[in-house]
Amino acid sequence: MTSQNRQTSGDLLIIENLHKSFGDLEVLKGVNLNVAPGDVVSIIGSSGSGKTTLLRCINLLEEFQAGRILIDGDEIGYRNSGGKRRLMSERAIARQRAMTGMVFQTFNLFPHLTAQANVTLGLRKVRRLPREEANEIARTWLARVGLADKADSYPAQLSGGQQQRVGIARAVAMSPKLMLFDEATSALDPELVGEVLSVIGDLANDGMTMVVVTHEMQFAREVSSRVVFMSEGLIGEEGKPEALFGNPKSQRLKEFLSRTRT
Amino acid sequence: MTELLSSLTEFLVAVRGAQPLLLSGLVKTAEAAILAILLGTAFGLIFGLMLVYGGKILRLAVKIYVDVARGIPGLVKIFTVYYLVNQLVIEATGYRMSAMLCGIIALAIHASAQIAEMTRGAIQALPRGQSEAGKAIGLTFGQIQFNVIFPQAIRQILPTWVTSAGEVVKGTTLLSLISVPEFFVAIKEAAAREYIFFSFYLFAMLVYFVIIYGIELFGRHLEARFNKY
Numbered sequence: 001m002t003s004q005n006r007q008t009s010g011d012l013l014i015i016e017n018l019h020k021s022f023g024d025l026e027v028l029k030g031v032n033l034n035v036a037p038g039d040v041v042s043i044i045g046s047s048g049s050g051k052t053t054l055l056r057c058i059n060l061l062e063e064f065q066a067g068r069i070l071i072d073g074d075e076i077g078y079r080n081s082g083g084k085r086r087l088m089s090e091r092a093i094a095r096q097r098a099m100t101g102m103v104f105q106t107f108n109l110f111p112h113l114t115a116q117a118n119v120t121l122g123l124r125k126v127r128r129l130p131r132e133e134a135n136e137i138a139r140t141w142l143a144r145v146g147l148a149d150k151a152d153s154y155p156a157q158l159s160g161g162q163q164q165r166v167g168i169a170r171a172v173a174m175s176p177k178l179m180l181f182d183e184a185t186s187a188l189d190p191e192l193v194g195e196v197l198s199v200i201g202d203l204a205n206d207g208m209t210m211v212v213v214t215h216e217m218q219f220a221r222e223v224s225s226r227v228v229f230m231s232e233g234l235i236g237e238e239g240k241p242e243a244l245f246g247n248p249k250s251q252r253l254k255e256f257l258s259r260t261r262t
Numbered sequence: 263m264t265e266l267l268s269s270l271t272e273f274l275v276a277v278r279g280a281q282p283l284l285l286s287g288l289v290k291t292a293e294a295a296i297l298a299i300l301l302g303t304a305f306g307l308i309f310g311l312m313l314v315y316g317g318k319i320l321r322l323a324v325k326i327y328v329d330v331a332r333g334i335p336g337l338v339k340i341f342t343v344y345y346l347v348n349q350l351v352i353e354a355t356g357y358r359m360s361a362m363l364c365g366i367i368a369l370a371i372h373a374s375a376q377i378a379e380m381t382r383g384a385i386q387a388l389p390r391g392q393s394e395a396g397k398a399i400g401l402t403f404g405q406i407q408f409n410v411i412f413p414q415a416i417r418q419i420l421p422t423w424v425t426s427a428g429e430v431v432k433g434t435t436l437l438s439l440i441s442v443p444e445f446f447v448a449i450k451e452a453a454a455r456e457y458i459f460f461s462f463y464l465f466a467m468l469v470y471f472v473i474i475y476g477i478e479l480f481g482r483h484l485e486a487r488f489n490k491y
Contacts, residue, residue, distance in 0.1 A: 059397075059398060061394055061397060061398070090402060090403055091402055094397070094400050094401060094402045094403075095400065097397055097398060097399075097400045098399065098400030100398075101398070101399075102395075102398040104391060104394070104395065104398075106389075106391050108389070108391035108392060108394060108395035109395070110392065110395065110396075110409075110410055110414075111414065111491055112413045112414050112488075112491050113491075121399065121401075121409060121410075122399035122400060122401065125401055125405050125409060126399060126400040126401060126405075154490075154491040155491075156491060170399065171398070171399070174399055174400070
């Protein structure tokens with residue numbers, strides 16, 4: 001891969017001074033974050049702290065007003081031409097988005113396609129693989145998430161946990177460099193949370209680089225290599241899970257943890 | 263009984279005699295309806311997409327078109343195109359559109375406005391997460407429309423599309439007023455020539471019903487195909 005904007009550093013994801021506003025409301029106020037290959041970074045924080053917005057900026061589901069995001073050395077979404085910051089073309093952005101995989105809180109499976117077709121759509125249309133190869137990859141991944149027998153089911157015929165596992169298969173089947181999880185278990189019934197977390201945990205153990213927005217503190221503690229606490233549009237505190245959970249420094253984090261501890 | 267039989271025989275003989283006239287009328291009607299439905303559907307989908315994704319000015323322009331087109335009776339549209347638009351075209355290009363073409367355009371305008379509005383509604387009714395999921399796997403805008411949005415929106419669009427197609431067929435009868443020799447004109451001529459009114463009009467009723475009901479069955483067949491999930 002070559003690009004004018006390519007920069008070499010060890011980190012797979014670099015976020016520099018990211019600013020994002022919705023109208024007058026500034027949601028991200030200069031976020032800096034680096035993620036090394038193989039890192040699993042959990043982002044925690046109360047609602048409204050900007051976690052989800054940060055995640056959505058990484059694959060440009062949200063445009064942002066200032067700052068830079070680099071994935072594997074490529075600057076995401078914007079280029080400088082003649083000293084002006086410009087949004088890239090729709091096609092260029094689509095190509096960049098294929099570098100990341102995203103799992104949504106509400107699954108967002110395509111209801112008119114079977115589980116297998118949900119997974120193959122991107123393989124066929126974006127990676128332009130032949131049908132047989134795409135089907136093969138889809139079946140492999142559906143088996144990995146424990147749904148080999150549900151390949152021909154439509155989303156409406158699946159439980160929430162099964163749907164979310166298809167969502168994960170759909171994202172990882174594209175071989176992204178980076179996986180983004182946006183509160184992937186928040187919409188699930190409590191008894192279905194475990195099956196999804198265990199799939200995400202398996203991916204982490206396989207060395208997949210991941211940024212995980214989550215309310216599952218136990219999961220963040222067990223799976224993450226690093227935990228980031230966001231507060232009011234900024235990163236309040238970050239560190240290894242045992243340090244962050246065991247010895248929180250800021251008052252905000254202490255309060256947040258005491259509220260979420262059960 | 264024998265009276266009924268003899269009048270039926272008389273009618274069938276009359277239909278046979280008027281066959282070339284009726285057939286050419288039916289062909290005209292079919293031609294006008296099919297072209298108007300195709301044009302109306304194509305432009306309706308394009309206008310519908312503009313209503314959803316267009317910039318402010320484009321959206322406003324299409325909205326005005328849709329509202330005006332829907333707010334004017336069919337017959338007035340036909341006369342407007344035939345007299346007013348045709349005149350403008352003649353002055354601009356020197357080309358005179360045939361009555362048939364004017365009629366098709368007028369019917370297509372009506373259908374396109376209806377279809378644009380239902381396309382807009384159907385697309386906007388889909389959760390935003392659908393196109394976001396498409397974006398997230400790297401699909402382009404066009405790929406998202408064709409693979410994610412349309413296949414879902416079409417379920418909403420089809421029932422109303424069938425109604426619009428039926429309206430177009432009904433609307434073709436109005437084309438007689440700008441002297442397009444469509445099926446209903448042929449029926450009137452045949453009835454007057456043979457001096458058999460009751461049976462000819464009953465026959466016309468039956469033919470129109472069969473066409474429109476046929477469209478509806480076709481629509482239901484399509485709906486069933488898209489309803490498998």
